[in-house]
Amino acid sequence: MNEKLESRLNALGKHLSAQDSALALLALGSCAETERMDAYSDLDFFLIVKDGAKADYLIDLGWLSACAPLAYVFRNTVDGCKILWEDGIYAEFAVFELDELEKIPFSPGRFIFKKKGVGLSSQPLKAIPELIQGDLDDAYNEILTNLYVGLCRYRRGEVLSAFRLISVHAIDRYLSILPLLDQPQPSLIDPFALDRRVENRHPDKIATLAKMMRGYDHVLKSAKALYEELQTIRPINAGMKKEIEKLL
16 A cells, blocks of 8 residues: 555545535545555545535635645546646546436445445446457457558558557557457456556567557558467458558
């Protein structure tokens, strides 16, 4: 556990619990699973407030600076901000009124405080969209077509677009089927980002991923590695194989 982060959460909870309009503070991510809250973690949390109070907490951030002076504030969504305190603690948070929370997907959390009589659960009511695919076919063909279109754009001179299709979009889809291709090792899955901790879950695939993600200056090498990996999964459609090999 990161004691500095836990102390900041507790200080926030103590300050907010004294405010009439604040109903609960819900820690998320590694803040909810404190055994993985290390020196490189940040704070993620939801503040739940009474109806009509949301705007007040987003406009006046005195409830945050009450714990320590703020060095940076970025209002990144209609619901929340990214902030940095002067002591180096970074946080991302959102403020919701009670009836909004049931519409928001989130990973299971941990209440820092919850006022008596407030009907809230630390478990989400709205399911997180599934990123891991159970059907190999759709993801495989998306990767294949990402590769083909990316190579066409590369040959046209659209190198950045090609790089993103081949080494970003196609890789996202590859990660979605990786558990079907390689037995995962025990490690926490982030339901919002499959690239998190992939090195722990699929250590034998890291060299393959590195070859498929060589960077802007090596798009063709990345494309060739992706093409070779696709062939280990299943035979490539003859028509697509012919066109991709021309482009390579």
